[in-house]
Amino acid sequence: MSKTNKSSLSILLRGIIAENPVLVLVLGTCPTLAQTGSVISAVGMGIAATAVLVCSNVVISLLRRAIPDTVRIPCYIVVIAGFVSVVQMLMNAYLPALYDMLGVYLALIVVNCIILGRAEMFASKNSVGASALDGLGMGIGFLLTLFVMATIREVLGAGTFAGIKIPFLINYNFPILKSPPGGFFVFGCMIAAVNTILKKRGKPVREKAGCEGCPSFAACEGKFDESVGKDARGE
Amino acid sequence: MKKREAIKSVVVLTVICAVVALMLSGVNELTAPIIEENQSKGEFDSFYEVMPDAEGFEEVSLTGLPETVKAVYKDTGNKGYVVLLSTRSQYTGTSNMGITVGIGTDGKIVGITLTSYTESKDFGREEYPKTYIGKDSALVGVDLVGGVTYSSAAFRDAVSDAFTALISSGLISEDQKSDAQLIDELKTVALPGCANNLGNAMLTQIEVSGSYIKEAYEANNGCGYVYVLDVDGTPLVCGVGAFGDAVCYALDGTDVTSDAAYANAISEAVAVNAKKSEEAAVANIELIAPYVYAGDDATITAVSPKGIFNTVTGAFEITSDSTKSYGFVSVVFGYRNQPMKMIYILDEDGAIVAFRSAGELIILDSEYYSGYTLDESAYKANFEGLTAETFDESVTLISGATITANAVATATRDVFAAFDALVTGEVE
Structure with missing residues (x-):
């Protein structure tokens, strides 16, 4: 496999486990906890976030050389908000039931840390293709995490899967898993599980603060460019 | 240089905003009609609940409607009307009770649902409306709910307003009443004391014999008797009070007590249970x-x-x-x-x-x-x-x-x- 292909594949795959945005980077916690009570809303949220992530990464990567440093965050937000609005309108038109289910959390994708975080950390520094792959990988990681968490919470918490009743579990389940404390508990267990997997694979687990403790250390190649944001900081 | 950077920042941000706005307006053009159609269908969800066989709904513009009637919609398939009601006469009088009622072209309720209700005491928001199904404008047999009489009375009055709106606008006609219905209604006119809190006659039929007496009823509270008389083919409703006085009505509601033609029939009615x-x-x-x-x-x-x-x-x-x-x-x-x-x-x-x-x-x-x-x-x-x-x-x-x-x-x-x-x- 060529170096480029390997690199592309690694960009795509690292968002799934090694740099999973929810379980490793611990970003996007709010929609994760709010929308994993049901599998359908979790998948809906995951797909919507992925679409916004890919589109915004591509556009921001395309404009990365044109956007001045001083206004980069407002520009990123405008782009992200634009795509979120598009997703909202399309979902309201063609999937109104899902739109109602996601409610306010659909609009809150604008301030989802994953999207702004990847725009800032990756898309603003890499090519369009790589940025698209990164967005897709992160989105798939987000979607899979939400799906697994929603499956656990809905199956064990309500005895249903995507609304379909499961025999035995429908009568014997743990309703607390559907409530916020249960959500946090499942979330914590999943983080612990992923950390265990990563340790066994010899991947770095966040034990240090700062740059070196960041799982995305490799993404920015460990180089913290002090000139970035210098004007904004007034230096 | 700094000034140039500032100008560039403003221009870039403005251009990005403009492009995004254009993109959004384009998508909105595409999706707005679909969203509007979805929303109006959603609004009509409660209409189909009360009139499932309807083909579609269009609003009917009416004037002089009772205050509780918010809108009237006609089924485009001519099966009837859906009336949206909102009333405030509840226990606290501070919040609206929303009702959607479907009335067929025959003047009878085909479906009814309570769309909003916020009082603390539940009067059976699922079960109570169902007691109205099949009833016409008279709402005979509909009871209030004990302990929640304010809200159930408000519900009944609002439904009555729905009928008033449709009848006064000529959209449905009041039923032509049969003789049996007229006789039923006259029982409480002839003997008001036998009526309960809803105006329904509380009578028990009894066996008596007489030349003119077709049917005889005794008031459950002992306040008198009601007799249905037949005088040469003319039905009359006669009330005899607890103290032996009598009053008699023809089916059109005319008081015929003093009419000499019916004197014998009335005397018979008074005498038959005088001892009792x-x-x-x-x-x-x-x-x-x-x-x-x-x-x-x-x-x-x-x-x-x-x-x-x-x-x-x-x-x-x-x-x-x-x-x-x-x-x-x-x-x-x-x-x-x-x-x-x-x-x-x-x-x-x-x-x-x-x-x-x-x-x-x-x-x-x-x-x-x-x-x-x-x-x-x-x-x-x-x-x-x-x-x-x-x-x-x-x-x-x-x-x-x-x-x-x-x-x-x-x-x-x-x-x-x-x-x-x-x-x-x-x-x-």
Whole structure:
């Protein structure tokens, strides 16, 4: 496999486990906890976030050389908000039931840390293709995490899967898993599980603060460019 | 340089905003019609719930509608109308109760649903509306819910307004009533005392024989009898009160009591149960005696106020050497249509000296009546000294027991009317 292909594949795959945005980077916690009570809303949220992530990464990567440093965050937000609005309108038109289910959390994708975080950390520094792959990988990681968490919470918490009743579990389940404390508990267990997997694979687990403790250390190649944001900081 | 950077920043941000705005307007052009169609379909969801066979709905523009009627929609397939109602006459009077009712072209309710209700006491938001299905504008047989009478009365009144809106606009017609329906309606006109709190006649059919009597009914509270007479093919409804007076109506509602053509029929109706009425009068003396405090030498004599067809079933003159007073027994229908015997002692001037209930307690069925404890003695004492002029129905109010309170108010009004008839010979 060529170096480029390997690199592309690694960009795509690292968002799934090694740099999973929810379980490793611990970003996007709010929609994760709010929308994993049901599998359908979790998948809906995951797909919507992925679409916004890919589109915004591509556009921001395309404009990365044109956007001045001083206004980069407002520009990123405008782009992200634009795509979120598009997703909202399309979902309201063609999937109104899902739109109602996601409610306010659909609009809150604008301030989802994953999207702004990847725009800032990756898309603003890499090519369009790589940025698209990164967005897709992160989105798939987000979607899979939400799906697994929603499956656990809905199956064990309500005895249903995507609304379909499961025999035995429908009568014997743990309703607390559907409530916020249960959500946090499942979330914590999943983080612990992923950390265990990563340790066994010899991947770095966040034990240090700062740059070196960041799982995305490799993404920015460990180089913290002090000139970035210098004007904004007034230096 | 810095200035150039600043200008560049502004221009880039503006251009990005403009492009995004263009993109959004384009997507909005594409999706807005679809979203609007989805929303209007959603709004019509409750309409299809009350009229599932409808093909579609279009709003009907009407004027002069009752306040509770917010909108009227017609089924494009001509199966009927859906009326959106909003009423505020609930217990707190601060929040709207939303109702959607579907009325077929035959003037009967095909579906009804409570779309919003925020009072704390539930009157059966799923079950209660279903009692209206199949009813026409008369809403015969629809009951209020005990303990939640404000809200259930508001519900009934709003549904009645829906019919008013459609009938007054000529969209549906009031049913042509059959003779049986007219006779049914005239029963409470001929003998008002036999009606419960909803105006339904509480009668039991009895067997009597007579030349003119087709059907005979006895009031469940003993306030008299209703007879359906046939005089040469002309049906009449005749009410005979507890004191032997009679009133007679033709099916069109005309009072034909003085019509010589029906005199024999009316006389037969009065005579057929006269003996039973006399026996009832004696029984009432025994009922009232324990409540008479006029001394051991008091004499209780049954009297007959004229023209009384209300809930008063017994009237008495109580005389002793020093005093003269009047006693009345009124039997009204309370909660769950249970007869409540009320005893009133009035002085010569018509002021209440004592108000008692036979059987001690006014609240006969305490299951529905929760949270508030009625001080029966204090409640009854509030009636003492009241006359027909000073009587204010607020004295009868019992929190959480509106049906009972209304029954007491009815009994009190009827007793004052009977006193007037007795003393002045006038009928109200």
